[in-house]
Amino acid sequence: MTTLDHAVIRRKAKLWDRLYPYFSVLLPILVIGLFTIYPVLYAVRISFYQYILTKPKVHPFVGLANYIEVVTSYYFRNSLINTAVYTVAAVIGITLFGLGVALLLNSKIRSANALRVIILLPWAIPAVVGGLIWKWILNSDFGILNGILYAAGFIKEYIPFLANPNLAKLSLIMAAIWKEGPLAAIFFLAGLQLIPNELYEAAKIDGGGGWKIFRHVTLPLLKPIILIVVIYETITAILVFDLIYVMTGGGPGDATSMISWFAYAEIFKNLNLGHGVALAVIIALIILALILAYLRIIKYEEVVG
Amino acid sequence: MEGSSIWKKLLVLLVLASFIIGCQPPAQPTPEAQPPAVEETQPPSEAKPVELTFVTWSYGVETIADNIKKFQERYPNITVTHKDYSWLEYHDTMVAAFAAENYPDLVYGSDHWLQEWASAGWLVPIEDYCPDVKEYSAELAPYALEGMTYEGKVYGLSYYADTIDFVYNEALLKKAGFDKAPETWDDVYTMAKALKEQGLQYPIIMAWSQKEGAFPEAWTSMVFSQHEGHHALFDADLKPTFNKEGSAAYQIMEWLVKVYNEGLFNPASLTTAEIDQVKAMQAGQAAFTIFPQYNMAEVNKPGSGEYAGQFKIALMPGKSHATVGYVRFYAMTPGVVNKGPEYIDAACKFLHYFGGKTDGQYLVVKRWAVENGLGFAQLPLYQDPDVIAAFSSWGDVPTIEQQAKLARSKEGLTTWYGAWDIFARAEIHKAILGETPIVDALNNMANKWLELAQ
Numbered sequence: 180m181t182t183l184d185h186a187v188i189r190r191k192a193k194l195w196d197r198l199y200p201y202f203s204v205l206l207p208i209l210v211i212g213l214f215t216i217y218p219v220l221y222a223v224r225i226s227f228y229q230y231i232l233t234k235p236k237v238h239p240f241v242g243l244a245n246y247i248e249v250v251t252s253y254y255f256r257n258s259l260i261n262t263a264v265y266t267v268a269a270v271i272g273i274t275l276f277g278l279g280v281a282l283l284l285n286s287k288i289r290s291a292n293a294l295r296v297i298i299l300l301p302w303a304i305p306a307v308v309g310g311l312i313w314k315w316i317l318n319s320d321f322g323i324l325n326g327i328l329y330a331a332g333f334i335k336e337y338i339p340f341l342a343n344p345n346l347a348k349l350s351l352i353m354a355a356i357w358k359e360g361p362l363a364a365i366f367f368l369a370g371l372q373l374i375p376n377e378l379y380e381a382a383k384i385d386g387g388g389g390w391k392i393f394r395h396v397t398l399p400l401l402k403p404i405i406l407i408v409v410i411y412e413t414i415t416a417i418l419v420f421d422l423i424y425v426m427t428g429g430g431p432g433d434a435t436s437m438i439s440w441f442a443y444a445e446i447f448k449n450l451n452l453g454h455g456v457a458l459a460v461i462i463a464l465i466i467l468a469l470i471l472a473y474l475r476i477i478k479y480e481e482v483v484g
Numbered sequence: 485m486e487g488s489s490i491w492k493k494l495l496v497l498l499v500l501a502s503f504i505i506g507c508q509p510p511a512q513p514t515p516e517a518q519p520p521a522v523e524e525t526q527p528p529s530e531a532k533p534v535e536l537t538f539v540t541w542s543y544g545v546e547t548i549a550d551n552i553k554k555f556q557e558r559y560p561n562i563t564v565t566h567k568d569y570s571w572l573e574y575h576d577t578m579v580a581a582f583a584a585e586n587y588p589d590l591v592y593g594s595d596h597w598l599q600e601w602a603s604a605g606w607l608v609p610i611e612d613y614c615p616d617v618k619e620y621s622a623e624l625a626p627y628a629l630e631g632m633t634y635e636g637k638v639y640g641l642s643y644y645a646d647t648i649d650f651v652y653n654e655a656l657l658k659k660a661g662f663d664k665a666p667e668t669w670d671d672v673y674t675m676a677k678a679l680k681e682q683g684l685q686y687p688i689i690m691a692w693s694q695k696e697g698a699f700p701e702a703w704t705s706m707v708f709s710q711h712e713g714h715h716a717l718f719d720a721d722l723k724p725t726f727n728k729e730g731s732a733a734y735q736i737m738e739w740l741v742k743v744y745n746e747g748l749f750n751p752a753s754l755t756t757a758e759i760d761q762v763k764a765m766q767a768g769q770a771a772f773t774i775f776p777q778y779n780m781a782e783v784n785k786p787g788s789g790e791y792a793g794q795f796k797i798a799l800m801p802g803k804s805h806a807t808v809g810y811v812r813f814y815a816m817t818p819g820v821v822n823k824g825p826e827y828i829d830a831a832c833k834f835l836h837y838f839g840g841k842t843d844g845q846y847l848v849v850k851r852w853a854v855e856n857g858l859g860f861a862q863l864p865l866y867q868d869p870d871v872i873a874a875f876s877s878w879g880d881v882p883t884i885e886q887q888a889k890l891a892r893s894k895e896g897l898t899t900w901y902g903a904w905d906i907f908a909r910a911e912i913h914k915a916i917l918g919e920t921p922i923v924d925a926l927n928n929m930a931n932k933w934l935e936l937a938q
Binding site: 449 | 529582600900903910919
């Protein structure tokens, strides 16, 4: 083999080495481009046009009109307030429920192993099925919750939970805690099991009681997990749709109309795709802001840690 | 770094390419196919196999399947694939399919969606493709024909047509000392109050879940009944007239708020669907309700409960006793037209069989009436002995006829009626719950109407 042949082979190998990384990521980039970037850009584009489904041939450019119309409407403000109330209550509830259950499962109670599996069940059930289960539990004629409360003498007549604006909101929050709580519990349990026993033993030797140990040992070490749970559940709560769809349909009145439901209603009830997509873009921006905040917090935690 | 700069270039290229694609003009819908000449709709000499898709809401699916089976036996070259969706989800499911131009061939339609669907080009006028369907028009109840007509063209053949009726439990009323039906909304209030005092927790129940399509029809019936003549909701120029203090709509809203606040109106009504409403009536949980007439066969079905046979129709209480008459119908989509003459011919045969006459008889319509108690638009069926016998088993035929004569189609059936009707449901809820003053709720409904009209 001549020196020239070697040089050609080396040049080809060098070229291949340089190109290989690009070839290997080409397919994922194409997939992401086709199924994520393109639809997002297309949706953003639609949001600048009047797009009424009953007028399939007329799509004039309207600039920011869709955004202005939805943002200035009473229904946007109402759904935003509903979403904020629901999100705050659901995230607090899920976090407390998850933490409580995780502490219970991390204890030495005999049934902890079996409970670990059972507790995950609501999370494994599809949200639509979970919503139907809760709709039946809360039914004002034959719901088991009414039955129990009535039998125990707490109520004199059955309560129409889903027909009362405040109770309907509360019912949705309860269903969300039931549905999402188990996942939070598993996160917390994983975090608890990573805390070295020596820390607890040292705290006990120093005379720490249950609450003090929890306050000064467990809680600080669980902080990253709490952050993950809070951010994840906030995003899930803002995007809630299936529970509303099944349980309340946004009612009574517009008491449980959240922002994602509002977007759905604009598209499928008002048949205004432009409005609906503008709302979807706004929701995406809110979620994006939350993700960025989450990434910054994680980065800060890493640096401080 | 060179590598990093190539990466950046690639990314920029990708984003630019996506943006360029994303910014291209939206795909234009295919031009509407022109109606074929009449001779093209004639059956071809050698019948080619044709597969039609037929989408309905989930009611009487076994009967539908049997009707399809009989139709296929009659026309062996035509195969019909049936798909059904819940009534509560039907509109949204169909809109999603239509918007994606994923047309089934034949669908159930309704008068309150016709303008919306026809103006969008999601349905085609059947009289352009099956010219002989116009011959049925003379035999149809005017409100039903109106409900299937858009811009002067007939878009469907009636699956069933019914009135929204006021129904009471005669046994409960007699027990409370009332021996005749209420004639006004004040009568209903007085009777409900007496029934409540005697232990009936909520004498009035409605199926007014926001997903329930019959909710606005029931509310509109109440408004019609409290109004003399036409224009109870809109004037001749389609301007709202209901948002004035003292209007029939205002009076009805006042009445609803009163019965709600006094615990006469089951608050669960705001989340109740029709099936639960029927069950609550059968169980004697309420004495008064408003529902589509076809439910009478179910509530009075022998053996269906303690009160079977005790449910009676009264003329809609109020000043005029008017009510809403509505029609649901078989409709054809552009999907059939795009597939060509064989499909058009098969679809026309289907429409004639299901909504028209076969061997001189309204076979399928009559079957629904006799077996399920569904009302009909085809007036000659009122003289049919089988229909009279069937209807007599659950209702008082003279009252049914009298109410049918007082029925009229919903006012304001426009392309935006469907969107407005959904919006109105939430406003009616808020007024009943006391979250919004009645006038504000009615004004919101009027403003939304004007906004949609623009």
